[in-house]
Amino acid sequence: MSKQNTDTDVAFISALAELLNKNDLTELSVKREYGEDDSLEVRVVKQATVVTVAAAPAPVVHHAAPAAAAPAAAAPAAPEDPAQHPGAVTSPMVGTVYLAAEPGASPFVTVGAQVSEGQTVLIIEAMKTMNHIPAPRAGTVKRILVEDGHPVEYGAPLMIIE
DSSP states (O other): OOHHHHHHHHHHHHHHHHHHHHTTOSEEEEEEEEETTEEEEEEEEOOOOOOOOOOOOOOOOOOSOHHHHHHHHHGGGSOOOGGGSTTEEEOSSSEEEESBSSTTSOBSOOTTOEEOTTOEEEEEEETTEEEEEEOSSOEEEEEEOSOTTOEEOTTOEEEEEO
8 A cells, every 4th residue: 555545545544433323323444446456445333332221140049147148249339341340451452353274273261370570371463463462561361342243443352360
């Protein structure tokens, strides 16, 4: 892609983002052909604010004394924000997350897996470049907060390693 195309592409992408907001769309994909070996594919995604609502568990009959049930009722007072967790691994970029090296392959890590510092835990594709995301510390994978093939934003929590 030439320098001239780059400048017009930036304006084009900005116009797509405006169009996305103006028409209340959540995603827009466009492919622009410049010639036989020159094209631009753009996918603009509006990341919705995700509000996690914990569903109340099914009623359980306890045969313990009422005093024993009181602490359990107080526990779900404040939902945990995974981004604020000290073991959160956050996204260093905007892109599409992949939990395995290729479709059908086993994932890099699973919940409960032991990881070492620097070990690849997932891949984020950005502008057709596969970026290996390393574990920032050694520990155990406690939670995986993203789904394979879904978009992620900069700073979004990807997983919890303790």
